[in-house]
Amino acid sequence: MTAHQGQGIAGTINALFEGGLPIGLQAYDGSVSGNPDSEYALELLTPRGLAYILTAPGDLGLARAYVSGDLELHGTHPGDPYPLLSLILDKTDFRAPKPAELLEIVRTLGVKNFRPPAPPPQEHLPAWRHAVEGLRHASLNALTWGRHSRERDADAIHHHxxxxxxxxxxxxxxxxxxxxxxxxxxxxxxxxxxxxxxxxxxxxxxxxxxxxxxxxxxxxxxxxxxxxxxxxxxxxxxxxxxxxxxxxxxxxxxxxxxxxxxxxxxxxxxxxxxxxxxxxxxxxxxxxxxxxxxxxxxxxxxxxxxxxxxxxxxxxxxxxxxxxxxxxxxxxxxxxxxxxxxxxxxxxxxxxxxxxxxxxxxxxxxxxxxxxxxxxxxxxxxxxxxxxxxxxxxxxxxxxxxxxxxxxxxxxxxxxxxxxxxxxxxxxxxxxxxxx
Known part of the structure; x- marks a missing residue:
């Protein structure tokens, strides 16, 4: 039996982090994992949040779930999550599971949770999407949307x-x-x-x-x-x-x-x-x-x-x-x-x-x-x-x-x-x- 079996969603997710999370982790199925003694915790509220985490492992997936309201931070103010982040910074990347373990994870969490949801509206288009957008606009030469072109720089500055x-x-x-x-x-x-x-x-x-x-x-x-x-x-x-x-x-x-x-x-x-x-x-x-x-x-x-x-x-x-x-x-x-x-x-x-x-x-x-x-x-x-x-x-x-x-x-x-x-x-x- 692997370390995450029988521990529900929280245990399964926690096992994907190298050494486990140094703070608590709760999930919508009632499961709890991570460090129970920490005053800080992550609470996964929805299947969409789980899908964000699984399809973009690391800080991007966690950020998507948090910004969209599918993940909550406990023990810290959302305007200054510094105390919580100080414990997990550089510890948010998934370890690479073995093939047999990966199969079990898919069985436990369900294949539907490995389908990426649409990103939150606050997210800016990634580089490859800019290229696609440039090609879609017949009135624009696609090259004008190259990285750090005048048009794309203006768009990036406008976003922030x-x-x-x-x-x-x-x-x-x-x-x-x-x-x-x-x-x-x-x-x-x-x-x-x-x-x-x-x-x-x-x-x-x-x-x-x-x-x-x-x-x-x-x-x-x-x-x-x-x-x-x-x-x-x-x-x-x-x-x-x-x-x-x-x-x-x-x-x-x-x-x-x-x-x-x-x-x-x-x-x-x-x-x-x-x-x-x-x-x-x-x-x-x-x-x-x-x-x-x-x-x-x-x-x-x-x-x-x-x-x-x-x-x-x-x-x-x-x-x-x-x-x-x-x-x-x-x-x-x-x-x-x-x-x-x-x-x-x-x-x-x-x-x-x-x-x-x-x-x-x-x-x-x-x-x-x-x-x-x-x-x-x-x-x-x-x-x-x-x-x-x-x-x-x-x-x-x-x-x-x-x-x-x-x-x-x-x-x-x-x-x-x-x-x-x-x-x-x-x-x-x-x-x-x-x-x-």
């Missing part, structure tokens, strides 16, 4: 960033900044840390009144406004999110910065202006695609004036050999087509574009603290967030932010700043020592 500005106001707080903050002290507030982040970037770029800044992937315009307000530069930001651009322009007008700051709803590749003293790229490189680094950093080099500076702020991997994909759950629910690679690859791409790297730093631990703050905001405004975007989407955000926090804490992912100059005939314009 055009959720609801009101929702983002609840989660991000007054700064409306959706990138890693920089905590000057352990007890600094999220707002203080976001201010410190923007100020550090301005210092790294050596911004001075009258200079021109181009901010690529500017979000709701936080960097643009900070640079214009506190450093007197003329700042242009571009974003592929129409909702972000609209909110940013209204805020620029409200703060009386119209003469210095502008945010455009535009692909960065459509920026025709050149001769900028500085370019900031804060959280955009993740969306570019590793294969497109040469053209991206080449574009930046072409927009900088001699001695101009680039500050690239990007989530990275701790090595340069892992697959660039951000993972199935992140790709389908959070950042479609997102790619992460080691900072060494980014440094190489910047240098290969003709820029001279002057400074390189990892602020990984600051992103864990940033995500902790966002999770708290989501919990504090949970009912309002659910009313704004729906329970499924709010669950996605709680799951994604808590899981990402763990990733940064455990050094599975990092956050790097790379500062570079457009050095011409040996003249970088950079001081003898860093001034920040």
């Amino acid at each position: 960033y055009d959720v609801s500005n009101t929702f983002y106001e609840y989660v991000l707080g007054p700064s409306m900044t959706y990138t890693c903050a920089l905590f000057p002290t352990e007890d600094a507030t999220l707002e203080e840390a976001q201010y410190a982040k923007y100020d550090l970037i301005c210092q790294k770029l050596g911004l001075k009144p009258g200079q021109r800044l181009l901010d690529l992937g500017c979000g709701w315009g936080g960097m643009v406004r900070h640079a214009a307000k506190h450093y007197g530069v003329k700042a242009l930001g571009v974003t592929l999110s129409r909702e972000q651009a609209s909110w940013a322009q209204e805020e620029i007008k409200r703060q009386g910065l119209d003469d210095l700051a502008e945010v455009r709803f535009s692909d960065y590749r459509n920026v025709a202006e050149t001769g900028f003293e500085a370019v900031s790229s804060i959280g955009l490189t993740e969306h570019i695609g590793v294969a497109n680094y040469p053209s991206y950093f080449g574009f930046i080099e072409s927009r900088l004036k001699p001695q101009g500076r680039l500050l690239n702020h990007c989530i990275t991997r701790p090595d340069n050999t892992s697959r660039a994909s951000a993972g199935k759950f992140i790709d389908r629910y959070v950042f479609p087509d997102g790619e992460l690679i080691g900072s060494g690859t980014i440094v190489s791409a910047v240098e290969d574009a003709g820029l001279e790297v002057q400074h390189h730093e990892n602020i990984r631990v600051h992103y864990a603290k940033t995500l902790t703050g966002w999770n708290k905001n989501l919990v504090d405004h949970w009912d309002a967030c659910v009313a704004e975007v729906g329970l499924g989407t709010a669950k996605v955000w709680g799951l994604y932010m808590a899981g990402s926090r763990l990733g940064f804490e455990r050094n599975n992912i990092q956050l790097h700043h790379v500062l570079a100059t457009k050095t011409v005939t040996g003249d970088s314009g950079y001081p003898l020592r860093h001034t920040f």
Whole structure:
């Protein structure tokens, strides 16, 4: 008799995880398995949830069941499932059952549960579906829907960033900044840390009144406004999110910065202006695609004036050999087509574009603290967030932010700043020592 025989659905599923789950597991047939002493548990409520788990083993199947309401988490708030995830992170992949064991599992659970249900509506089309969609539209050349084409990049950004500005106001707080903050002290507030982040970037770029800044992937315009307000530069930001651009322009007008700051709803590749003293790229490189680094950093080099500076702020991997994909759950629910690679690859791409790297730093631990703050905001405004975007989407955000926090804490992912100059005939314009 195998370990899962006679234990119902919960026992059968638990046996598929290497070593079993470290938390409790309950199923709709009344069966119980996993760790009975844990204060946390998963409860499988429906046959559809079982089918999600069986047909997409690992984090994607569990996420589908959870987002759709077929799986519940006990012992933790849905806006911050960090305590539960900390116990099961990296333990959600099924072990490979032996042929005889697999046959018994099918008999126990029923073959109908191995037919994949339709994914929840919050899930973004996978890459192969994009190709099919491209072929279906006779008016479009299928190649326009290739990975990181302008059309597909716009679609990916729309999926994540055009959720609801009101929702983002609840989660991000007054700064409306959706990138890693920089905590000057352990007890600094999220707002203080976001201010410190923007100020550090301005210092790294050596911004001075009258200079021109181009901010690529500017979000709701936080960097643009900070640079214009506190450093007197003329700042242009571009974003592929129409909702972000609209909110940013209204805020620029409200703060009386119209003469210095502008945010455009535009692909960065459509920026025709050149001769900028500085370019900031804060959280955009993740969306570019590793294969497109040469053209991206080449574009930046072409927009900088001699001695101009680039500050690239990007989530990275701790090595340069892992697959660039951000993972199935992140790709389908959070950042479609997102790619992460080691900072060494980014440094190489910047240098290969003709820029001279002057400074390189990892602020990984600051992103864990940033995500902790966002999770708290989501919990504090949970009912309002659910009313704004729906329970499924709010669950996605709680799951994604808590899981990402763990990733940064455990050094599975990092956050790097790379500062570079457009050095011409040996003249970088950079001081003898860093001034920040």
